[in-house]
Amino acid sequence: MAPSNGLGTASLVLGIVAAVGFCLWPVALVCGVLALVFGGIGRGRARRGQATNAGQALAGIICGAVGVALGIAFLVVILVLSDTENDDSGTGGEGFSTSLTAAG
Numbered sequence: 001m002a003p004s005n006g007l008g009t010a011s012l013v014l015g016i017v018a019a020v021g022f023c024l025w026p027v028a029l030v031c032g033v034l035a036l037v038f039g040g041i042g043r044g045r046a047r048r049g050q051a052t053n054a055g056q057a058l059a060g061i062i063c064g065a066v067g068v069a070l071g072i073a074f075l076v077v078i079l080v081l082s083d084t085e086n087d088d089s090g091t092g093g094e095g096f097s098t099s100l101t102a103a104g
Helices: 006-020 025-047 054-085
Strands: none
Touching: 006 025, 006 054, 025 054
């Protein structure tokens, strides 16, 4: 029977998508988690001799982990920046000082 290499390849592709597309953090998180799962299953199959691409599965695990980490970091940065934008620092809602008045 020929070795099945699909999960290692899928893991690598999903890991690359997760690592490169971290700005789309929901996509990066989903693809990264799937890359970790598929990579783990692919490594197990390679260890049992049912697949021949253990290296691709390992690369998918690494890229998936990097994609998840970057996606979470990007989400944290977005949440921190949006929190500082909503901070009331004595200015009006449009970013203008409230002490200015229009002469009419």
